[in-house]
Amino acid sequence: MKNVKVGILGAAGYTGGELIRLLINHPEADIVFAHSESNAGNKVCDVHEGLLGETELEFSSEMPFDQVDVVFFCFGHGKSEAFLKDHTIPEGVKIIDLAQDFRIAGSHDYVYGLPETHRDAIKHCQHLANPGCFATCIQLALLPLAKAGLLTHDVSVNAITGSTGAGQKPGATTHFSWRNNNFSTYKLFTHQHLHEICQTLNELRPDTAPRAIDTLETGFDYMQEAGITVDFIPYRGDFARGIFCTSVVTLDKGMEASHVASLFRDYYAEAVFTHYSNKAIDLKQVVNTNKALVHADVFGRKVVVTSAIDNLLKGAVGQAVQNMNLMFGLDERAGLQLKASAF
Numbered sequence: 538m539k540n541v542k543v544g545i546l547g548a549a550g551y552t553g554g555e556l557i558r559l560l561i562n563h564p565e566a567d568i569v570f571a572h573s574e575s576n577a578g579n580k581v582c583d584v585h586e587g588l589l590g591e592t593e594l595e596f597s598s599e600m601p602f603d604q605v606d607v608v609f610f611c612f613g614h615g616k617s618e619a620f621l622k623d624h625t626i627p628e629g630v631k632i633i634d635l636a637q638d639f640r641i642a643g644s645h646d647y648v649y650g651l652p653e654t655h656r657d658a659i660k661h662c663q664h665l666a667n668p669g670c671f672a673t674c675i676q677l678a679l680l681p682l683a684k685a686g687l688l689t690h691d692v693s694v695n696a697i698t699g700s701t702g703a704g705q706k707p708g709a710t711t712h713f714s715w716r717n718n719n720f721s722t723y724k725l726f727t728h729q730h731l732h733e734i735c736q737t738l739n740e741l742r743p744d745t746a747p748r749a750i751d752t753l754e755t756g757f758d759y760m761q762e763a764g765i766t767v768d769f770i771p772y773r774g775d776f777a778r779g780i781f782c783t784s785v786v787t788l789d790k791g792m793e794a795s796h797v798a799s800l801f802r803d804y805y806a807e808a809v810f811t812h813y814s815n816k817a818i819d820l821k822q823v824v825n826t827n828k829a830l831v832h833a834d835v836f837g838r839k840v841v842v843t844s845a846i847d848n849l850l851k852g853a854v855g856q857a858v859q860n861m862n863l864m865f866g867l868d869e870r871a872g873l874q875l876k877a878s879a880f
Contacts, residue, residue, distance in 0.1 A: 541566040541865050542604060546620070547611035548596060549573040552635055554585035556609055556854040561592045563858065563872030565865075569605045570597040600624070607631040607861060611854075614638065614729075631864055632664045633857050639666040640733045650860040652869070653680060653808050654737055659863045667860065670780055670852025671696055671771060672730035676737050677811055677829050678784045678844035681804035683741040687840075689789055691765050696782035697772040698848055721773045728771050735767060779820045780848045786840045794835040801831055809869050810851060810859065823847050827855035827873045850875070 543560055547553050548571035560566050571581060577598035582589040584596070602608065608630055610617045617638040626632065632647075639647035648662035649655055651673065659665060668676070675694055682688055801813040811829040818830040822845065829846045846852050855873055862869050 540606075541861065541867070542569045542606045543567065543861075544569055544600065544602065544605040544608040545571045545611060546600070546608060547572070547613075547616075548581070549576050549584050550611055551849060552853050553611040554581075554588070555849045556611060556857065557581055557585060557592070557594065558588060559854060559858050559872050561588075561594070565867050565871055566861070568594060570599060570601060571595075572597055572600050574598055602626050602630055605630060607633060607864070609854075609857060609861075610634040610636060612636050628663075631662075631861075633667055633860060633864075634665065635667045635853055635857055637666075637669060637729060637733075639664070640668065640672075641736060649733065649737070650856065651676060651737060652856070652859060652863065653677060653805065653811055654741070656863065659860055660866070662864065665860055665864065667853070667857045669730040669733060670846070670848040671698065671728060671769075671782075672733045673852050673856065674780045674782045674829070674844050674846045675730070675734050675767075675769070675784065677831055677846075678782055678842040679734075679738060679786070680741060681800045682786055682840065682842075683738045684804060685800050686743045687788055688738065688742055688765060688786065690787040692767045693785040694767060694769045694782065695772065696769070696780055697774040698780045699774055699776045699778040717775050719773075719775050723771055723773060725770050726768060728769055731767055731769055734769075738767075776820075778847055778849055779824045780846050780852060781820050782844045784842045784844070786842065788838045788840060791837050792835060792840075794833070797833050797835050797840055801833060805831070810855075810873070818843055818845050820845050822877050823851070824877060825850070826875045826877050827851045827859060828877070 543566050545553055545556055557571060560568050571594060573596040576584055576596040579596050581592055581594045581596060614637045617634045617636045639645050640649055647664045647666040648658045650659055650665045650667045652659060805811045805813055810827050814830050814832045818832045822830055824847050826847060827850045829851050831844045834841045858872055859869055862871050
């Protein structure tokens with residue numbers, strides 16, 4: 538008998554499908570229900586066709602919260618908070634929310650679920666806010682430098698994401714004929730993930746904190762009073778999945794490349810999925826895995842950090858399952874032994 542009974546809300550989307558793919562092979566978890574009003578009664582593999590032959594699970598219109606230990610919210614942003622206003626989930630049932638509704642600290646008890654910074658808190662929390670995909674990739678590039686007090690100037694970040702980052706609902710910029718052989722920017726300096734990035738960096742930096750240039754509706758005051766700026770330019774890539782990020786950090790004085798590398802190795806020494814690479818990384822090394830790879834090059838006072846993750850796994854449901862494992866005292870790697878393609 539498996540230990541953890543799981544319910545999934547919003548199970549018909551990209552993240553829902555990836556979560557089901559992971560959990561049907563998880564050694565300590567059983568899916569009790571995968572909720573989707575529009576697909577109720579249909580087989581999961583009729584929507585997530587890559588699961589044909591893997592599961593006979595059907596989508597449910599019912600949400601028997603009293604039968605589960607944890608519920609994953611795979612909703613679009615803003616829908617989790619609205620759902621909780623209209624539905625009651627028993628106190629003993631843990632929640633892992635993949636939307637951005639509870640990532641910023643406030644009048645709630647949600648723990649921010651980045652294991653590389655909040656592992657102990659994650660282990661003991663009842664409600665968890667899973668980090669955003671861009672936010673995960675960018676933070677993993679900057680955490681060791683923030684911890685060492687080296688973020689004293691503006692940080693420049695460029696990152697490209699695959700089309701699945703926009704969700705399953707079709708849109709003008711996700712249509713194949715537009716996305717294929719194309720490249721574009723969006724949400725320059727205003728991406729919503731800047732909030733959570735700066736929140737985490739604030740917690741780590743021993744001096745002044747970075748601020749986000751973000752004009753979205755969350756009420757953040759741009760963090761004007763706090764130190765530096767994270768200048769983030771996101772790109773749409775013409776591939777399906779993965780994020781590749783380049784962060785440029787200016788140091789107060791030059792530093793040996795070996796010392797910078799040691800900062801990363803030391804910081805991630807206990808991280809089971811985040812690894813420092815001695816040589817340049819590429820996207821294929823992480824796609825279809827829960828790994829995050831990081832590499833740093835030093836040019837005088839400039840440190841260029843490259844980081845890469847799969848946006849649907851380490852950037853979403855892979856990290857969510859990693860967090861579930863921590864919350865239930867399981868092996869952190871359980872259900873996540875995924876291998877990158879050899880070519």
